[in-house]
Amino acid sequence: MTNNNSWLVVLAGPTAVGKTKLAIELAEYFKTCIINADSRQLYKELQIGTAPPTPEELNKVEHYFVQILSVKDYYNVSQFENEVISLLYELFKTRKLIFLVGGSGLYIDAVCNGIDDMPNYDPELRKELLIQYEKNGIDWFRALLKKLDPNTYQNIDLKNKNRIFRAVEVCLQTGKPYSYFLKNTKKHRPFKILKIALNRNRLELYDIINNRVDKMTEKGLIEEAKSLYSFKNYTPLKTVGYKELFDYLENKYSLDEAIDLIKRNTRKYARKQLTWFRRDKDYRWFHPNDKSLIIHYIENNINERTFF
RNA sequence: GGUACCCUAGCUCAGUUGGUAGAGCAACGGACUGAAAAUCCGUAGGUCGUUGGUUCAAUUCCAACGGGUACCA
Numbered sequence: 001m002t003n004n005n006s007w008l009v010v011l012a013g014p015t016a017v018g019k020t021k022l023a024i025e026l027a028e029y030f031k032t033c034i035i036n037a038d039s040r041q042l043y044k045e046l047q048i049g050t051a052p053p054t055p056e057e058l059n060k061v062e063h064y065f066v067q068i069l070s071v072k073d074y075y076n077v078s079q080f081e082n083e084v085i086s087l088l089y090e091l092f093k094t095r096k097l098i099f100l101v102g103g104s105g106l107y108i109d110a111v112c113n114g115i116d117d118m119p120n121y122d123p124e125l126r127k128e129l130l131i132q133y134e135k136n137g138i139d140w141f142r143a144l145l146k147k148l149d150p151n152t153y154q155n156i157d158l159k160n161k162n163r164i165f166r167a168v169e170v171c172l173q174t175g176k177p178y179s180y181f182l183k184n185t186k187k188h189r190p191f192k193i194l195k196i197a198l199n200r201n202r203l204e205l206y207d208i209i210n211n212r213v214d215k216m217t218e219k220g221l222i223e224e225a226k227s228l229y230s231f232k233n234y235t236p237l238k239t240v241g242y243k244e245l246f247d248y249l250e251n252k253y254s255l256d257e258a259i260d261l262i263k264r265n266t267r268k269y270a271r272k273q274l275t276w277f278r279r280d281k282d283y284r285w286f287h288p289n290d291k292s293l294i295i296h297y298i299e300n301n302i303n304e305r306t307f308f
Numbered sequence: 309g310g311u312a313c314c315c316u317a318g319c320u321c322a323g324u325u326g327g328u329a330g331a332g333c334a335a336c337g338g339a340c341u342g343a344a345a346a347u348c349c350g351u352a353g354g355u356c357g358u359u360g361g362u363u364c365a366a367u368u369c370c371a372a373c374g375g376g377u378a379c380c381a
Contacts, residue, residue, distance in 0.1 A: 015345075040345055050345080076342035106344050115341045126343095157339070160348040166341090182341065240345045264334075269345050275338060 006092040006191035007302050010037075010108055011101040012277050013198030014270035016209045018288035020053050022198065023101040024061050025291060030298070032095050033062035035084060037102030037111065040239050042069045042080075045228055048221045049241030051212065071228065071236040076120065081110040085189075092191060097302060105276035112195075114187030119173050121166070129165060144168055149177035194301050196294060197283040199274065206267050213263045216241065225249070240265045 011023050027034050036042070040050040044067040052066055064087060069075055084100075091098055100111060109115075133141060141164050146153040148171035156163050167178035174181075199205075225245035231237050232246045241262050248258035277283050286294050 038345085074342095077344075078342050080342095104344065106340075106346095110341080118342065120342055157348055160340090162343065162347040163340085165347095166343085170342095184341080235343050235346080238343070238346060243345090265345080267334095271336080272345085276340080276344095279338090279340090 005096050005302075007097045008088065008111075008189075008191050008193050009097060009099050009298060010112065010193060010195045011099055011198070012037075012103065012105070012108060012195070012273075012283065013288075014205060014273040015103050015266060016051070016212050016270065017198045017200055017205060019101055019103065019198060020051070020057065022288050022291060022294075023099055024053070024057050026294065026298075027061040027099055029295060030097050030099075032097050032099065033064065033091065034099045034101050035087065036063060036065040037084075037100050037104055037107045039080075039102075039104040039107055040236065041066055041102070042075065043067065043071050043236045044069065045071045045231075046224075046236065046239070046242075048216050048219050048224050049239065051216070069236075071231050071234050074235075077106055077110045078115060078118070078120075080107050081115060084111045088191065097298075103273050105273065109280075112189070112193050114185075114189075116181055116183045116185070118181040119170060121169055122173055125169055125173060126165070129168065133161070133165075138164070141165070141168060145171075148172070149179055151177060151179040152182075155179075192302075193282075194298060195280065195283045196297070197277045197285050198288045199285055200287055205270060209266045209270065210263050213241075213259060213266060217259060221245065222248075222255070240269055 009026075011019055011026070013019050023034050036052075038050070038052075040046055041052040042065060043050075046052070046067075053063060058066065065080075065084070088098065100108065102108065138161055141161070142153070142158055145156070145164055145168050149167060152167045156167060158164065170176075170178040170181060221241060222245060225242050226249065228237060228242065229246060229249055232242075237243070237246075244253070244258045244261040244265065247253055248255055253261065284297060286297075
């Protein structure tokens with residue numbers, strides 16, 4: 001895979017825009033496989049709410065990283081990066097083009113650029129810090145961060161408690177400031193990358209999202225959420241489509257309110273994804289219906305027509 | 309038909325003892341390094357129901373009209 005003719009083609013875009021369908025058509029055309037880059041389609045229990053490829057679709061094209069984990073498993077972007085990269089080493093032995101398809105911007109960037117080497121989080125420490133947080137509030141945490149890592153304190157969003165938590169955790173775990181690990185260096189990849197993003201008219205996208213939520217409830221999303229209720233505090237269940245139904249099951253909302261909230265939060269999520277992909281100027285934008293334009297774009301870039 | 313109350317941002321509602329107005333949600337934009345479908349930040353948007361009166365000045369007080377809600381007949 002050290003040759004320069006290996007291509008990773010990224011297909012990104014907001015949820016419900018049509019990535020899955022188009023990716024399968026493209027993979028069939030180029031006779032290759034798909035690596036999923038959607039942080040929630042990794043989990044096998046999330047069958048309905050994350051709109052993973054259907055069994056028929058999975059049969060058409062070889063897929064990787066779809067429903068490989070349990071919601072009980074701990075997982076993170078760094079593991080994803082490492083596992084995808086070693087899989088790519090294998091796959092590029094027999095293929096020249098591979099698709100990376102999904103909507104999780106951070107996961108895609110981790111594969112394309114890499115992320116810095118840092119310690120994993122320590123559940124015990126986090127539990128302890130959570131207790132401190134409840135007791136002392138966010139100001140106490142800010143002060144602690146300022147003491148442990150003035151550099152990060154200067155640069156971080158001090159209103160974002162997840163960021164503060166993470167930085168403090170790394171400092172306490174390693175005895176070194178978080179900023180020591182944060183090098184922001186782009187890793188070299190022994191393959192070329194072509195980035196494609198999909199988008200469509202906003203109202204049309206919202207319409208598709210709203211309809212898809214209705215279809216999910218018809219398919220049994222509520223039952224699925226009920227069956228996963230006992231895992232509601234696990235990270236993978238902090239997901240649009242599930243968290244709202246957990247609140248419904250706790251009588252915080254009516255069912256109708258919960259479903260409206262799922263639609264609203266999915267629309268919001270789509271916008272957040274667009275913000276992420278817009279920032280990266282390497283993306284070339286297409287409408288999901290422009291399949292032949294996309295095929296030309298890929299072929300023009302890779303300069304070859306056979307892929308075996 | 310009578311009485312009372314209401315009409316302010318796309319929605320739900322604050323508010324101005326008279327000096328042309330805000331919150332939450334929605335909309336739109338942005339940030340993003342082991343929680344990322346997470347977690348945060350910002351922007352815009354109103355002839356304050358209509359018409360008239362009082363006043364230096366009315367979204368605010370008064371009247372009529374229109375629309376709504378509740379109660380009484």
